[in-house]
Amino acid sequence: MKKLAKGLLLVIVLLLLASLWMFWPVRLPVAELQSDLGLPPAAPPPSLTLYRLPTGAMHSQAMFAYRGGAVGEPRDFAMTAYLVRHPRGDLLIDTGLGSQVDQQFARLPWLMRHTSRYSTAQPAGQQLAQAGIEPEKLAGVLLTHAHWDHVSGLTDLPGATVWLSASEEQFVAGGAEMAALASSLTNPQWRSFKFDDGPYLGYPRSHDWWGDGSVVVVPAAGHTPGSVHVFVNLPDGGRYLFVGDTVWQREAVERPAERPWLAQRLVDNDAAQVRAQISLLAALQRRFPELIIVPAHDARPAEALPLLVYPSAGE
Numbered sequence: 157m158k159k160l161a162k163g164l165l166l167v168i169v170l171l172l173l174a175s176l177w178m179f180w181p182v183r184l185p186v187a188e189l190q191s192d193l194g195l196p197p198a199a200p201p202p203s204l205t206l207y208r209l210p211t212g213a214m215h216s217q218a219m220f221a222y223r224g225g226a227v228g229e230p231r232d233f234a235m236t237a238y239l240v241r242h243p244r245g246d247l248l249i250d251t252g253l254g255s256q257v258d259q260q261f262a263r264l265p266w267l268m269r270h271t272s273r274y275s276t277a278q279p280a281g282q283q284l285a286q287a288g289i290e291p292e293k294l295a296g297v298l299l300t301h302a303h304w305d306h307v308s309g310l311t312d313l314p315g316a317t318v319w320l321s322a323s324e325e326q327f328v329a330g331g332a333e334m335a336a337l338a339s340s341l342t343n344p345q346w347r348s349f350k351f352d353d354g355p356y357l358g359y360p361r362s363h364d365w366w367g368d369g370s371v372v373v374v375p376a377a378g379h380t381p382g383s384v385h386v387f388v389n390l391p392d393g394g395r396y397l398f399v400g401d402t403v404w405q406r407e408a409v410e411r412p413a414e415r416p417w418l419a420q421r422l423v424d425n426d427a428a429q430v431r432a433q434i435s436l437l438a439a440l441q442r443r444f445p446e447l448i449i450v451p452a453h454d455a456r457p458a459e460a461l462p463l464l465v466y467p468s469a470g471e
Contacts, residue, residue, distance in 0.1 A: 183411050184438070187432075187438070201370070204241065206239070209239060212253040212276040223416055234454060236455060237249065238398060240388055246294050247365065278465070295317075300398060304337040306400070310344050315345070325346065327382055334380070350363065370390075396450055400451075403434060414430060
């Protein structure tokens with residue numbers, strides 16, 4: 157009996173130590189940037205505008221978002237799409253949650269379903285329709301990556317062209333569990349793009365979407381094999397960097413810190429690459445404080461952006 161009690165006590169101690177290690181507030185190093193690295197020139201057209209389209213949120217705690225997050229502190233993980241309105245076409249960055257989210261959520265792995273809860277708002281497709289924008293008339297939907305909560309709203313965008321990096325296209329086609337929803341969709345017109353332009357703010361390659369520096373996409377593999385970050389440069393000089401799920405909350409860049417180990421195991425394709433991406437983001441934030449870094453699941457950095465559709469009274 158004493159041996160059994162000692163064994164149970166040892167197991168409990170080991171579990172406590174493992175939990176402590178998993179959530180311990182370890183800080184990552186900050187990458188070193190070239191001393192002469194400056195913000196690249198951009199010439200966005202005067203009429204370019206950037207909107208946010210909130211579609212809901214997942215509800216969790218700060219401790220699960222980044223190492224060092226407060227235990228018991230509620231934290232909303234925003235599900236927001238962003239629309240760039242350019243004279244040459246409207247580009248939607250990610251989709252947020254769509255109208256079929258309940259059915260999609262039910263198909264997620266057991267652990268994800270039992271550790272998450274969500275609330276919904278108006279899907280991006282409905283917001284676009286309310287603004288008079290037809291899905292097939294979009295220049296495209298640009299995915300930061302192809303996880304379920306970034307493609308959920310594609311079911312409401314029939315006929316839309318969906319852009320993703322060539323590596324992410326292979327990820328979707330390869331049958332990965334985390335890309336199961338994306339690979340099951342039949343209505344999007346999938347297209348991939350290449351990083352055919354030179355280095356950009358510490359990233360080795362880039363793709364200047366319109367050729368005017370207003371929207372520049374860079375490779376950011378780690379969370380998924382073909383994840384991307386998207387720079388959006390506004391006519392008033394505002395600069396935004398949409399980083400998908402490289403981090404979930406802005407504190408992960410400010411500290412900088414990665415996700416707790418269990419979260420990494422659940423969602424990240426390559427944890428070492430994610431750490432390198434976070435270190436670069438931290439360096440960019442310190443060098444260029446005017447650059448607004450927007451994690452896909454943190455509404456706070458972009459809250460100054462206008463809504464595409466404003467709720468009517470009573471909503």
